[in-house]
Amino acid sequence: MSTVLGLRCRECGRDFPAEALHVCDFCFGPLEVAYDYDEIAKVISRESIEAGPRSMWRYHDLLPVSESSPVDLGAGYTPLVRAERLGAELGIKELWIKDDTANPTGSFKDRVVSVALTKARQLGFKVAACASTGNLANSVAAHAARAGMASVVLIPSDLEAAKIMMTSVYGGKVIAVDGTYDDVNRLCAELTSERPSWAFVNVNVRSYYAEGSKTLAFEIAEQLGWQAPDHVVVPIASGSQLTKVEKGFAELGKVGILNEIPSVRVSGAQASGCSPVATAFSNKVDAIAPVRPNTIAKSLAIGNPADGWYALDVIRRTGGACGSVTDAEIIEGIKLLARTEGIFAETAGGVTIATLAKLAAEGVIRPDERTVAIVSGHGLKTVEALTGHVGPSHTIPATLDAFDLALGLDDPVRP
Ligand SMILES: *Cc1c(COP(=O)(O)O)cnc(C)c1O
Ligand SMILES: [Zn+2]
Numbered sequence: 001m002s003t004v005l006g007l008r009c010r011e012c013g014r015d016f017p018a019e020a021l022h023v024c025d026f027c028f029g030p031l032e033v034a035y036d037y038d039e040i041a042k043v044i045s046r047e048s049i050e051a052g053p054r055s056m057w058r059y060h061d062l063l064p065v066s067e068s069s070p071v072d073l074g075a076g077y078t079p080l081v082r083a084e085r086l087g088a089e090l091g092i093k094e095l096w097i098k099d100d101t102a103n104p105t106g107s108f109k110d111r112v113v114s115v116a117l118t119k120a121r122q123l124g125f126k127v128a129a130c131a132s133t134g135n136l137a138n139s140v141a142a143h144a145a146r147a148g149m150a151s152v153v154l155i156p157s158d159l160e161a162a163k164i165m166m167t168s169v170y171g172g173k174v175i176a177v178d179g180t181y182d183d184v185n186r187l188c189a190e191l192t193s194e195r196p197s198w199a200f201v202n203v204n205v206r207s208y209y210a211e212g213s214k215t216l217a218f219e220i221a222e223q224l225g226w227q228a229p230d231h232v233v234v235p236i237a238s239g240s241q242l243t244k245v246e247k248g249f250a251e252l253g254k255v256g257i258l259n260e261i262p263s264v265r266v267s268g269a270q271a272s273g274c275s276p277v278a279t280a281f282s283n284k285v286d287a288i289a290p291v292r293p294n295t296i297a298k299s300l301a302i303g304n305p306a307d308g309w310y311a312l313d314v315i316r317r318t319g320g321a322c323g324s325v326t327d328a329e330i331i332e333g334i335k336l337l338a339r340t341e342g343i344f345a346e347t348a349g350g351v352t353i354a355t356l357a358k359l360a361a362e363g364v365i366r367p368d369e370r371t372v373a374i375v376s377g378h379g380l381k382t383v384e385a386l387t388g389h390v391g392p393s394h395t396i397p398a399t400l401d402a403f404d405l406a407l408g409l410d411d412p413v414r415p
Contacts, residue, residue, distance in 0.1 A: 003039045004064050007031040007207055010310070018064065020123055020204045030306070031207045033064040041255040046226060049218075049257070056111050056215040062251055063115055063215075064208050071117040071147040075110035076215050078102040080223035080372070085340040086353075090360040094370045096229070098220055099343055105142050105166065106378035107135035107299070107346070108241065112212035113201060117143045119208040120199035127152060130201040131188035133181045133237060133299045134163035135377055140201055141170035152198070154184050159298060162381045180293060182303050202238075210307075213241040217248025220372055221258065228252070228262030230369040231320070233356045235348045235376055236268045236277050237300040239311030245374070246314045267320035267364070268311060269355035271295035271347075275324035277308050281315060282322075288312065296327045296385045297347040299377060321364045325354035331389050333357065334379065344379030352376070 007016040011029025022031055044061040052058030056076025060066070079099045087095030100108040113136065117128055128144040129152040130136050137153040144151035151172030155164070156179060168174050177184045185202070192203045199205050221228050228249050234242040246266050253261030270278045273295025276288045288308040293301035305311070315322050325333065330347055333354030338344050345353070356373045359365045379386075394406035 002066075003036050003043075003061065005034040005036055008034040020120075020125075020199065022204055022206050033207055033211055035062070035064075035251075037251070037254045044255050044257065046257060049222065056114065056212065056219070059215050059218045062218065062248075062255070064211050065115060065118045065122060069118075070114060071121060071143050072114055073104035073110060073142060073146055075103050075114045075212075077219060080220060081341060081343070083341050083373075086337065089336070089340060090357050091367050092360055092365060092369070092371050093367055096220075096224075096370075096372045097337070097341060097343060098216060098372055098374045100216070100374060100376045101343065101345060101349070101378035105135070105138040106381055107139065108213070108216065108374070108376040109135040109139040110143070111215050112136075112209045112240075113139040113143045115212035116199070116201045116205045116209035117147050117149065120201075120205050121147055121149065123199070123205075125197065125199035126150060127195075127198040128201060129153065129188070129191070129195075129198045131155075131181065131185040132167075132202075133301055134159045134167075134381070135299050136202065137167040137174070138163060138381075141167045141172045141174070144172055145170040154188055156181050156184055156298075160382050160384055162383065166381070180303065181301055182290070185302075210240045210244055213244035214248030214251065216241070216374060217245045218252065221249065221252055224370075226258065228258060228264050229372045231265040231267065231365055231371045233267045233269055233352055233359065233365075233371070233373045235300055235352045235374065236270050236305065236308075236311055236322070237302045237348075238305045239268075239277060239307035239309075241374075241376070242266060242268055242311045243307055243314050246318060264318060265320045265369075266314050266318045267355070267359055268315050268322035269352045270322065270324045271297040271300055271330060271351050272324045272326045273297070274301045274303060276303065276305060277312055277315075278322040278324040280308075280312055286312070295330075295347075296382070297330055297351050298382070299346065299348045300351060321359055323355040323358050323364075325351055325358060329354040329358075331385060334386065335390065337375065338379070343375060345375045346377035346379050346382040347385050348377050349375040349379070350385075
């Protein structure tokens with residue numbers, strides 16, 4: 001028996017069947033997957049999860065598709081790293097990094113795409129499509145190849161070279177559009193009605209896609225020994241990941257994996273060059289005013305975030321905060337994480353770490369809070385951002401003298 005009840009409107013609560021639908025035709029509210037938590041509680045246990053695969057599919061009971069044959073490249077079950085040195089620098093006693101750079105295509109998007117394409121294939125779709133700020137493009141192209149589906153991916157033409165390359169190599173169609181992500185997304189929304197036989201990962205199967213982000217919360221709790229953290233810091237593009245991380249922790253309480261619904265403070269991280277949610281938070285208003293993005297954090301550059309209001313609501317309800325950081329701070333954040341913990345993040349990770357540092361310095365994150373920062377993408381995807389900021393210490397001819405001269409008084413191992 002399926003534990004998925006169907007889709008439910010987040011605004012008016014009307015129910016819909018579990019098909020390729022994403023907006024309520026009554027009030028235009030977004031649809032979300034609804035589950036029968038009492039039925040799930042009967043089948044799920046810590047033991048059943050621990051016996052599952054070492055991927056996000058170990059939590060299949062809390063995902064909206066049956067697990068028998070997921071479209072799977074091995075997303076999830078990424079390391080949760082205790083960050084002693086970074087914690088010491090920031091004055092946080094117990095800091096952890098959820099290292100989602102370790103996913104198959106190098107970003108957290110593999111979690112959401114694995115769910116979306118599994119559902120799309122079940123519904124009979126043969127073509128996977130999306131509008132993307134880059135990482136979604138990589139992941140859709142790769143998972144479509146894995147699933148034997150065709151893919152059509154739309155991206156802004158000014159994306160980082162690695163993201164364009166990593167999308168094109170999988171053999172799907174890659175359409176670069178002259179415009180911002182918001183322009184690309186508008187085109188994609190128009191295409192959705194033109195091409196009803198295509199599964200648009202971020203449009204008509206978005207309700208399923210979004211559920212994949214819950215596995216971040218499930219893994220964090222499991223990796224902390226079935227405990228929730230006190231505070232998580234989450235990057236915001238559309239805001240979906242942030243809302244689903246909160247939903248994930250709550251679900252673990254609802255189905256009895258955790259003894260009660262935990263109270264986890266959820267804070268958001270944005271780039272100052274695209275900070276519609278952080279701006280609404282600091283101005284204490286409900287309306288998210290769209291912006292035109294201008295930031296090196298291209299994966300987070302959504303000026304009109306679909307789930308922005310819901311993210312703001314989660315941040316406020318849980319007692320979190322939403323901060324924003326400049327491009328210079330993003331680069332410092334990337335270098336700080338690499339230097340202290342040996343993890344190389346893309347610009348979105350720099351946003352998370354720099355915001356973490358800022359919130360800790362402001363006392364929003366308290367020194368005694370068990371804190372988790374989500375580092376959502378790999379640094380090799382955005383090396384351009386570091387051009388001129390890091391490089392060889394010296395360039396020398398191949399002689400011992402030149403070597404000694406170059407290291408000089410800086411020699412780290414001179415006795
Ligand atoms: C897409 C993305 C996010 C957040 O996405 P949401 O749209 O807010 O769910 C965060 N980090 C990276 C690297 C991403 O690609
Ligand atoms: Zn509705």
